[in-house]
Amino acid sequence: MKVLVVGAGGVGEAIARMTKPRAWVEQMVLADYNLERAKEVQAKLGDDQRFPVEFIDASKQEMVEELARKYGVNLIMNAVDPVYNEKVFDAAFNVGVNYMDMAMTLSRPHPEDPFNKSYVKLGDYQFEKSKQWEERGLLALVGLGVEPGVADVYARYAQDHLFDEIDEIGIRDGANLVIEGYEFAPNFSIWTTIEECLNPPVIWEQDKGWFTTEPFSEPEVFEFPDGIGKIEVVNVEHEEVLLIPRWVKTKRVTFKYGLGDQFIGVLKTLKMLGLDNKEPINVKGIKVAPRDVVAACLPNPAYLGDKMSGKTCAGTWVKGKKDGKEKQVYLYQVADNAECMKTWGCQAVVAQVAFSPLLAMDLVEHGQWKGVGVLGPESFDPLPFMDKMAEYGFPYGIKEM
Amino acid sequence: MKVLLVGVGGVGEATAVMANTRPWLEKMVLADYRLDRAKTVQTKLGDSERFPVEQLDAGNVDHIIRTARNHQVELILNAVNVDFVPPLFEAAYQAGCTYMDMAMNGLGAKMGKDEFAAHDKWVEKGLLAIRGTGADPGMSDVFARYACDYLFDEIEEIGVRDGATLEIEGVPFASTFSISDTLEECTVPPIVYEEGKGIFSVEPFSEPELFEFPEGIGPLECVNVEHEEVVLIPRWIKTKRVTFKYALDKDFINVMQVLAMLGLNSKEPIEVKGVRVAPADVVAACLPAPAALGDRMRGKTCVGTWVKGAKDGKSRQVYLYQSTDHAFCMEKYGCQAVSWQTGVNPVIVMELLAEGKWQGRGVLACEAFDAAPYMAKMADFDLPYGILEM
Numbered sequence: 100m101k102v103l104v105v106g107a108g109g110v111g112e113a114i115a116r117m118t119k120p121r122a123w124v125e126q127m128v129l130a131d132y133n134l135e136r137a138k139e140v141q142a143k144l145g146d147d148q149r150f151p152v153e154f155i156d157a158s159k160q161e162m163v164e165e166l167a168r169k170y171g172v173n174l175i176m177n178a179v180d181p182v183y184n185e186k187v188f189d190a191a192f193n194v195g196v197n198y199m200d201m202a203m204t205l206s207r208p209h210p211e212d213p214f215n216k217s218y219v220k221l222g223d224y225q226f227e228k229s230k231q232w233e234e235r236g237l238l239a240l241v242g243l244g245v246e247p248g249v250a251d252v253y254a255r256y257a258q259d260h261l262f263d264e265i266d267e268i269g270i271r272d273g274a275n276l277v278i279e280g281y282e283f284a285p286n287f288s289i290w291t292t293i294e295e296c297l298n299p300p301v302i303w304e305q306d307k308g309w310f311t312t313e314p315f316s317e318p319e320v321f322e323f324p325d326g327i328g329k330i331e332v333v334n335v336e337h338e339e340v341l342l343i344p345r346w347v348k349t350k351r352v353t354f355k356y357g358l359g360d361q362f363i364g365v366l367k368t369l370k371m372l373g374l375d376n377k378e379p380i381n382v383k384g385i386k387v388a389p390r391d392v393v394a395a396c397l398p399n400p401a402y403l404g405d406k407m408s409g410k411t412c413a414g415t416w417v418k419g420k421k422d423g424k425e426k427q428v429y430l431y432q433v434a435d436n437a438e439c440m441k442t443w444g445c446q447a448v449v450a451q452v453a454f455s456p457l458l459a460m461d462l463v464e465h466g467q468w469k470g471v472g473v474l475g476p477e478s479f480d481p482l483p484f485m486d487k488m489a490e491y492g493f494p495y496g497i498k499e500m
Numbered sequence: 501m502k503v504l505l506v507g508v509g510g511v512g513e514a515t516a517v518m519a520n521t522r523p524w525l526e527k528m529v530l531a532d533y534r535l536d537r538a539k540t541v542q543t544k545l546g547d548s549e550r551f552p553v554e555q556l557d558a559g560n561v562d563h564i565i566r567t568a569r570n571h572q573v574e575l576i577l578n579a580v581n582v583d584f585v586p587p588l589f590e591a592a593y594q595a596g597c598t599y600m601d602m603a604m605n606g607l608g609a610k611m612g613k614d615e616f617a618a619h620d621k622w623v624e625k626g627l628l629a630i631r632g633t634g635a636d637p638g639m640s641d642v643f644a645r646y647a648c649d650y651l652f653d654e655i656e657e658i659g660v661r662d663g664a665t666l667e668i669e670g671v672p673f674a675s676t677f678s679i680s681d682t683l684e685e686c687t688v689p690p691i692v693y694e695e696g697k698g699i700f701s702v703e704p705f706s707e708p709e710l711f712e713f714p715e716g717i718g719p720l721e722c723v724n725v726e727h728e729e730v731v732l733i734p735r736w737i738k739t740k741r742v743t744f745k746y747a748l749d750k751d752f753i754n755v756m757q758v759l760a761m762l763g764l765n766s767k768e769p770i771e772v773k774g775v776r777v778a779p780a781d782v783v784a785a786c787l788p789a790p791a792a793l794g795d796r797m798r799g800k801t802c803v804g805t806w807v808k809g810a811k812d813g814k815s816r817q818v819y820l821y822q823s824t825d826h827a828f829c830m831e832k833y834g835c836q837a838v839s840w841q842t843g844v845n846p847v848i849v850m851e852l853l854a855e856g857k858w859q860g861r862g863v864l865a866c867e868a869f870d871a872a873p874y875m876a877k878m879a880d881f882d883l884p885y886g887i888l889e890m
Contacts, residue, residue, distance in 0.1 A: 380785055382785040392772050
């Protein structure tokens with residue numbers, strides 16, 4: 100398999116590092132807007148032939164297509180901010196290659212009633228084109244990181260193997276990561292974090308379909324496993340809520356994230372000041388998007404690994420019935436930063452995101468996952484995926500609740 | 501008098517509007533980086549001969565000198581943010597003009613240091629620079645000098661206190677004053693002066709105290725903020741302690757803290773996707789311009805100087821203040837209260853210079869001059885003062 104990775108940030112680097120020992124990946128092109136960054140990752144890999152670098156502007160679809168053709172890749176792996184999803188997704192279709200991403204095309208809030216009604220939803224742009232992809236015999240596997248991704252595989256596993264009937268599926272994400280020496284440093288792309296945290300969170304219910312609420316609504320204390328403990332989590336807009344109801348039968352789907360008061364305070368302030376704006380504004384004659392400036396002010400999460408300590412947990416809490424009895428389980432994956440640094444040289448949050456697309460590529464390459472059209476992770480058999488998680492260094496856990 | 505006004509933001513506009521009412525003003529050049537903005541103010545003034553406009557880069561010494569010479573001005577008034585003090589100060593010296601500003605550059609105790617160091621040079625050339633001639637610093641320093649000369653035998657402490665009840669409708673967050681300067685003064689360590697100890701820094705937003713402001717504004721929590729008076733007052737007035745406290749509400753303090761924590765208060769350009777831009781400029785560009793807030797504001801602002809000491813063997817405390825009502829200055833002058841309260845003061849100073857009531861050589865500040873003629877003029881400028889025994 101030949102892969103074009105668009106974006107050599109923290110996650111892109113981790114994908115490449117994990118790919119290195121997997122011989123079935125013949126070539127992986129590392130393309131980034133910042134060529135120096137791509138070269139830096141290439142140098143760590145020590146195999147320039149197998150991991151060539153290229154400059155790419157992901158906002159220019161023809162440039163993505165050109166690179167895919169130049170290297171004759173079979174798959175375009177999208178690892179940039181989701182603002183570029185439409186271009187990268189369409190580029191794969193035009194070139195006629197498979198596509199994967201770890202976040203879906205962006206939503207747009209309802210113009211009149213943003214905190215009640217959904218409008219343009221995450222992934223709408225992609226799912227609307229499913230038929231065309233199907234007709235061309237191409238596969239777009241969308242939302243396959245850890246969340247969305249592993250969390251969706253868990254939901255499908257719960258339906259197929261653990262429950263007779265499911266009432267609610269709630270993704271719960273929490274961490275006890277500490278970054279030394281910084282008063283404030285996000286452990287993931289701040290661009291994406293602002294996007295998902297400030298957009299109206301989306302919820303799905305059987306009778307109502309998709310609807311939205313206020314940002315940071317419905318706080319609840321969730322007890323995370325492996326010593327992470329109790330953390331307050333709040334509603335956040337996330338892909339699982341859009342993906343799971345398409346393939347898994349349930350009455351309700353939510354996503355809640357343990358952001359912490361400080362983080363929520365910062366996000367609220369950025370919003371109040373308009374610094375979350377992703378559109379360029381005029382600053383003394385220069386056009387620049389305030390959100391890009393915020394991102395540029397903060398330390399790059401790709402370089403924070405050795406200053407981080409603690410664990411991060413992603414998982415799926417399922418409530419329902421089995422053999423006529425009420426049942427609740429939490430299926431999860433916990434990544435320890437020290438371990439990820441030791442094994443991969445990558446910090447825990449990006450490493451945990453990165454292993455799943457590679458595992459999915461493995462399943463597609465070896466015929467264990469087959470499909471055409473625009474599909475989410477829960478449309479495939481969860482067993483081969485979960486079987487391989489430990490081998491990839493990220494074993495799953497299941498906790499009865 | 502012919503004046504080059506550099507910076508026609510909210511404050512510069514107020515200065516020009518007030519200067520327009522003064523017969524001694526022959527010409528005031530409205531110079532701004534954005535010519536459109538200068539033209540807007542010119543149109544409002546309705547006298548393009550007396551108020552010509554110029555596009556000016558306040559960071560370019562040669563450009564400033566050329567503009568000053570072209571218009572044969574005798575005074576340069578700096579109404580841009582403090583970053584441009586060094587080039588404007590230097591240009592005034594080279595062009596042989598009087599220099600005035602409303603804020604000082606330099607961190608903490610070093611505020612104004614470079615310019616004060618040039619004092620002898622300015623004296624030799626027979627030139628005058630007056631630092632800090634706005635409301636605070638400026639009027640607040642005049643009050644300190646007045647207290648020293650006329651109200652006290654001995655002064656223990658001088659505390660400038662600034663508070664407002666201003667509300668802005670329809671915007672979730674706005675700064676009534678240059679956000680760039682506000683960010684700077686609120687995120688660098690505040691300073692305090694004490695006899696024997698000199699000037700030292702304290703924690704941002706420290707020593708909260710409830711101060712009762714007059715004219716119906718009422719009690720507001722004030723905190724330490726870095727400000728020019730702490731450097732200026734002890735240079736000319738004998739006192740044991742000088743502080744500056746600003747009434748900042750908790751939400752405002754939180755915004756300042758978040759911006760500082762994220763590094764968004766930085767004035768140093770950083771690289772953002774191929775362009776170079778200073779985060780503080782981006783913050784300013786995201787917020788409504790203070791000059792444009794006039795229609796949506798309501799309330800009063802108060803600047804004053806709280807003096808504790810002794811007179812005739814008895815201890816005494818007074819608060820000398822000026823309170824401006826927004827609706828009043830909007831209706832009469834079309835300017836918002838904070839900009840107006842600041843921008844009028846340099847016009848009083850220019851009038852005192854024009855009439856020869858204030859004279860001097862070298863690099864000075866308001867407390868180096870007699871406060872009485874200044875205060876005698878305040879009511880005439882619709883800037884009446886009050887004195888409250890406490």
